[in-house]
Amino acid sequence: MRLPGRLSAAIAVLTDVETRKRPVSEALKAWGIANRFAGAGDRAAIGNLVYDALRRRASHAALMADDSPRALVLAVAVRDWGQDPAALNDSFAGDDHAPEPFTTEELARVVGQLSDDTPGHVLADVPQWLAPSLERAFGDNWIAEGEAMAGRPSLDLRTNTLKAQPERVLKSLARFDPVPTAISPVGVTMPAGSGDARTPNVTTDEGYLKGWFEVQDQGSQIVSALAGATPGEQLLDLCAGAGGKSLALAATMANKGQIFAYDSDRNRLAPIYDRLKRNGVRNVQVRAPLPDALADLVGKIDRVVIDAPCTGTGTWRRRPDTKWKLSPELLAQRVAEQSALLAEGQRFLKPGGTLVYITCSILPEENDDQIAAFLAAHPGFASRDLLPLWQSAFGQPAPAGVATAGGGIALTPRLTGTDGFYLNAMVAPQ
Incomplete structure (x- = not known):
């Protein structure tokens, strides 16, 4: 396929996403099945167009004064992919698979610039209702953080x-x-x-x-290391999912000690068994979600790791469609789930044990705010200073800006070149 045909396909996929309200990955897969003539390179290019359109949906739509799939894809071709609009328009002529030619207004807009009074949430390519949260998290840098989150991930x-x-x-x-x-x-x-x-x-x-x-994203590797696991200790991975962090922690512990991997969702947990075998991990015991599955661990664990369910705002580079689906109601639901998990997780700690809280979110409601609420409800717990651990784990000081006011560590594409992550390690009273 030539570029005009790929542009048309991307427009069709985005239209499918909007009209049928389904994930981009499903829409791309459906398009590929229906168009088996397309090669791997075509499918990759179409996927790139679709994801790039969603990463910068707000700014592309503002420039084009139109948020239709066509306007977004044409803006990507010119603004992000560096295509000359006049030459691109010429290539549409006589191509049965090309979009309709640029209109005069589209040609003028696609090479224009956003006005000086463009709202911050548009420049940052984030939902308007989240702007106050992001400004609270990052201060004057919140727009730059949003811009970095709209890039492609490594x-x-x-x-x-x-x-x-x-x-x-x-x-x-x-x-x-x-x-x-x-x-x-x-x-x-x-x-x-x-x-x-x-x-x-x-x-x-x-x-x-x-x-x-x-x-595994480098950010996930960093927070896994900052979890502070040591060989020989007893560790509970309370939200193990498919086991990514359990595998990293097992390597950190050199297969010594014991990791109990648990998740309340049996389907999420299913892939962990094959991954443990392939990785040669011997110190992980998987606990299936059964009644009283963890009852014998209460008060016996050195380190509880909670990789909490969250909004996933830190993964917007990889899943930009979720950026525009996030709602205040979903955020409130996640905050309630996180609070319950923190309260549950602390029960398993030995006196002086460490409760490690991790999210792939950049929102303060799920990060520092959550920790402040937990500490207020559980006197005697205290956040550990993670900057010395960063120095010893990575052989370099932590980048400026990653330490949060609430005693945590926040990673972002702008600060660390990673997905967005948050970690706070709280030591229980003796």
Whole structure:
């Protein structure tokens, strides 16, 4: 397919997403099934167009004075992909698969600039109702944080040190030009490409099949390290999901001690068994969601890790469609769930144990606010200073701005080149 046909396909996929209210991944898959003539490169390019349109939906729509799928995709082609609109218009002529030619107004708008009085939430490409929260979290930098969150993410891998070292992973994936991550000492990354660049499929690589590495954003690697797990201790991963952080913690603990991996959703937990085997992890005991599954652990655990369900605002680069679906009601639901999990998690700690709270959110309601409420309700707990641990774990001081007013660590694309994450480690009273 040529670019005009890809643009038309992206417009069709976005239209499907809007009219049928389904996730982008499902709409892209459905388009691929219905158009089997399209090759892998075509599907990747169409996906890039769709995701780029959603990443900067507010600013593209403001510039075009139109938020239709057509206006968004044309804006991506010119503003993000660097296409010359006149040349692009010429390529539409005589192409049966091309969109309708640019109108005179579209041609004028697509090369224009946003006005000086453009609202901050448009410049930041975030929902208007979230602007106060983001300004509270990041102060004068909130628009810059939003702009960074509207970029493309890199593909990051965590070396499984139970089986390999980063040098082996770099060699195994040399054809993709990987480089070490900037902060995580066990990370390998492939920076995002532009335009129709394809993301490497690393899960068919020999190294992945042998358990040398896992796909894991560098931010997730950082908070896993800052969880502070040590060999020999008893650790409860209370919201283990598919096991990504359990695997990282097991490697940190060198397969020594015991990790109890639990999740209330059996379906989320299902992939962990194959992943544990492939990674050579021996110190994880999976606890299925049964009545009293964790009753024997109350008051016996050194470290409880809560990778809490959240709005996922820190993953907007990867899932930009969720940015525009988020509602105040969903945020309130997540905050209530997090509060309940913190109250539940602290019951399992030994005196002096550590409660580690993690989200992939950039909203203060789910982060510092949540910790403040917990500390007020549980006298004797205190947040641990994480900056010395950062220095020892990564061999460098923490970047300016990552320490939060509430004693946590906040990662963002602008600050750390990662997805958005938050971590706070609270020590229980003796």
